[in-house]
Amino acid sequence: MxxxxxxxxxxxxxxxxxxxxxxxxxxxxxxxxxxxxxxxxxxxxxxxxxxxxxxxxxxxxxxxxxxxxxxxxxxxxxxxxxxxxxxxxxxxDICLPDRIAQTMAGFAQHPGKAVISGQAELIDADDVVIGALRLPLGSDRLSAASLFRNPISHPALTMDRALIGRLGAQYGCDFLGLLPAEQRPRIDGLAEDYLMFGQLALLGLCVNLGRPLIQYRWHAANVSSRRLREQIRLSLTISRFLARTFCRMHALPEFDPAPFCNHGGQLLATEDSDFDAAFAVMAQSLRRGLGASAQLERELRYRHTLAHRRLPHMLLRYARFRQQYPAETGEWLTLRSWLLRHLPGRALMEAA
The missing domain is CATH 3.90.550.10 (Spore Coat Polysaccharide Biosynthesis Protein SpsA; Chain A)
Structure with a gap:
């Protein structure tokens, strides 16, 4: 064995x-x-x-x-x-030569964790390095971030099988069982990893290492590039499920995380532009449920950037955010995609 x-x-x-x-x-x-x-x-x-x-x-x-x-x-x-x-x-994808060694060291450094993942180099179809996948560190960050996106690289992770087994964790289903049956999603593909590891993140059982473990290949045949819209829809469903589960775990009023999600580097299109009041309620719930920490505040500072959709407000908030924190994968892309969709004259250009 x-x-x-x-x-x-x-x-x-x-x-x-x-x-x-x-x-x-x-x-x-x-x-x-x-x-x-x-x-x-x-x-x-x-x-x-x-x-x-x-x-x-x-x-x-x-x-x-x-x-x-x-x-x-x-x-x-x-x-x-x-x-x-x-x-x-x-x-x-490509495993870096010491991936397993680094992962085993991660389990030794973080006893009691069920999942260890890490960063990744991005490569193209010809094995050329074209960028880096920078994901959050710390179990508190992952607990909070999992409500708004998938902060864990599935192709780079390793599970402790004994811990996973004791929890009854499986892909594509609700194994925590805190919600009524009609609110428990079943995901067959595209976001099955987000549903599984999002629940484990809520339990504080996931950690990302700070170094790359794999080379993640980005090419036209990626499922995430071919079926992005469907994947975003499923991911929003999972974010709402995770938020309801989190609130049930901690006896908190429910909140909707969708306006603050950035799945696939995209924001949910809404008629409203000001979500500051909803953000304040959500932030209070997260602080009560997770406790005060620098990791949580970092996540909240970025989500506050997305709480007001008018372009000057977003840019000013993001500039202040970047003065204090380095960017992670998808954060600037989210703002950039929103700005490009709402620049003056953009609708006329697309109609033409």
Whole structure:
């Protein structure tokens, strides 16, 4: 039995699958088992995976072509795991050579946490580094940030299987069970990771390391680029679910996080422009539920930037925010996309 099981789902991932597998085989830590979860590939991915399995006994190919969506595929994979830890990896990303070593050090540094993830380098289809994915640090930050976006890189994370098992945590479902059945979402794909790890973040069980663990590939075939609008819609549903769950956990009045969410670097389009009063209510609830901390205040300062949608107010608030805090991925992009959508004459240009 390996100490670390690695779940790698694939559906027609031939262009990058070989590099993804090779990056795992190059890990400085050798005590792992790779489970390749095939979801009905027909492009040669299965044959490529079989060749790697013949060359390395730590690699197993599993046929889950019958799985109903990515959530079920990953849950089927979880059922086959018996190692202490479960690592996720995508078929088009690259593990940095010391990813496992850094992750194990993270679990030792943060005892009692169920999830360790980290930062990422962004690469294009030709393996050229084009940027960096900068995500928040600290479990208090992740608890607060999870109400407004997914602050955890799913392809870079590793789970403590024992802790996950005790909680009954699975992909795509409400495992905390604090809300009535009609308010409990079921997500088959696109945001199944946000639903699972958002709940774990509310419990304070997630940490992001400050260093990159993977190279995340951004290309035209990414699900997040092809189905962005649907993913944002599902993510808003999850944000509202997480907010209701948070309020139930701490016996607080419910609030709507949607005006302050920035899924996919986008703000919810609304007729109202002033959400300052709603922000004050939300901020009070978060401070009561999470307790005062510098991590929470950092998250609230950014959400306050989004609470007034008139352009001068947003820009002034963001300038003040940046005087105190460095930017993270998606923060300036959110304001930029809103500004571009509402510049004078923009509607006429788009109509033309």
């Amino acid at each position: 390996a100490r670390i099981d690695i779940l790698l789902p694939v559906h027609n991932g031939l262009p990058y699958l070989g590099a993804a597998i090779a990056s795992i085989r190059r890990q400085s830590v050798r005590d792992w088992r790779l489970l390749i979860l095939d979801h009905g590939s027909s492009d040669g991915s299965v044959e490529l995976a079989e060749r790697h399995a013949l060359a390395d006994a730590r690699i197993e190919l599993l046929d889950f072509s019958y799985a109903n969506g990515l959530a079920e595929l990953l849950n089927l994979g979880l059922e086959r795991c018996d190692g202490r830890y479960v690592m996720r990896h995508d078929a088009d």
